[in-house]
Amino acid sequence: xxxRIIKESAGxxxxxPSAPSFGRDIYLCxxxxxxxxxxxxxxxxxxxxxxxxxxxxxxxxxxxxxxxKNLLFRPPVSNVDRVLIVFSGSDPAPNxxxxxxxxxxxxxxxxxxxxxxxxxxITEDPLLSEITETYENASxxxxxxxxxxxNGRKALLSFMKGTLTxxxxxxxxxxxxxxxxxxxxxxxxxxxxxxxxGQGKQTTRTSExxxxxxxxxxxxxxxxxxxxxxxxDLDERELFHYFPEMERENGxxxxxxxxxxxxxxxxxxxxxxxxxxxxxxxxxxxxxTIFSDLRSKRSFR
Ligand SMILES: Nc1nc2c(ncn2[C@@H]2O[C@H](COP(=O)(O)OP(=O)(O)O)[C@@H](O)[C@H]2O)c(=O)[nH]1
Ligand SMILES: [Mg+2]
Ligand SMILES: [Zn+2]
Numbered sequence: 001x002x003x004r005i006i007k008e009s010a011g012x013x014x015x016x017p018s019a020p021s022f023g024r025d026i027y028l029c030x031x032x033x034x035x036x037x038x039x040x041x042x043x044x045x046x047x048x049x050x051x052x053x054x055x056x057x058x059x060x061x062x063x064x065x066x067x068x069k070n071l072l073f074r075p076p077v078s079n080v081d082r083v084l085i086v087f088s089g090s091d092p093a094p095n096x097x098x099x100x101x102x103x104x105x106x107x108x109x110x111x112x113x114x115x116x117x118x119x120x121x122i123t124e125d126p127l128l129s130e131i132t133e134t135y136e137n138a139s140x141x142x143x144x145x146x147x148x149x150x151n152g153r154k155a156l157l158s159f160m161k162g163t164l165t166x167x168x169x170x171x172x173x174x175x176x177x178x179x180x181x182x183x184x185x186x187x188x189x190x191x192x193x194x195x196x197x198g199q200g201k202q203t204t205r206t207s208e209x210x211x212x213x214x215x216x217x218x219x220x221x222x223x224x225x226x227x228x229x230x231x232x233d234l235d236e237r238e239l240f241h242y243f244p245e246m247e248r249e250n251g252x253x254x255x256x257x258x259x260x261x262x263x264x265x266x267x268x269x270x271x272x273x274x275x276x277x278x279x280x281x282x283x284x285x286x287x288x289t290i291f292s293d294l295r296s297k298r299s300f301r
Contacts, residue, residue, distance in 0.1 A: 001017050002018045008207075013030070015029050029059065045079045073207060083106055086174065089120060098170070105229030116144075157215050160218055161218055165219070239287065243287055246260065249273050254268070261288065
């Protein structure tokens with residue numbers, strides 16, 4: 001049978017069958033010994049062939065792993081189709097430099113990203129419309145949610161439909177609350193729950209995929225805390241290709257190889273577009289910051 005690993009715990013793999021299977025949702029499986037010999041290890045997210053062995057404490061074995069589309073995070077998760085980058089409009093205030101770095105990282109991995117600004121209920125509107133305008137102009141879908149008030153589920157699901165989507169973002173922005181809203185279950189520990197038990201902030205430690213029951217083939221996962229993505233391999237001269245609204249100006253500058261930094265304004269199409277408001281101030285400023293970071297890192301190599 002074909003299935004998908006949605007959880008791993010102590011060497012057991014929880015596999016859900018791709019086709020409906022006698023009303024059974026999950027099979028508890030072990031990996032075949034052959035994987036260890038090949039120095040392979042099944043990961044959460046893997047699409048696998050599995051068979052029923054029917055021994056006492058385990059129901060099946062994972063026999064084969066289908067080719068992975070990608071492998072992300074630690075502990076690793078495979079076959080992530082989309083990433084929803086979550087920030088809150090306030091408490092904590094959004095860090096747009098971090099957001100822009102994450103967007104570059106997602107483009108490097110060729111993963112489709114969308115932005116979710118949560119806590120709309122406690123956020124002033126000028127900020128919400130400004131962020132929406134900036135990032136829609138950069139060709140990213142933007143969703144405004146208030147997970148606490150159960151607002152925004154439908155729009156998010158239209159983006160996530162038929163995919164495995166990972167939630168990424170700093171802690172405290174409402175990822176666990178969004179997970180609960182999406183799955184309609186009370187599965188993820190939220191900051192508030194942790195406060196009540198007096199144990200301080202709980203963070204998700206294992207990777208687990210959840211099925212969204214009312215939308216076909218749709219899966220979601222929370223990522224452990226905030227997962228930074230390394231972009232330091234990127235040559236800063238290539239960076240503008242990872243800003244879609246700057247990439248639009250590609251080839252229009254006077255100098256070939258223009259990096260849109262210290263080149264004179266009248267000879268740089270990106271700077272001209274910036275001046276016309278086609279590229280937002282904060283995006284261009286963050287481009288400059290990331291450019292300089294990448295350049296100084298590279299000079300140490
Ligand atoms: N006002 C408001 N608070 C929220 C919203 N979503 C989550 N919170 C609160 O923000 C805190 C952190 O939420 P949590 O889901 O644990 O964030 P995570 O660390 O990203 O998983 C909790 O106290 C939540 O109740 C929202 O839409 N509006
Ligand atoms: Mg959380
Ligand atoms: Zn230029």
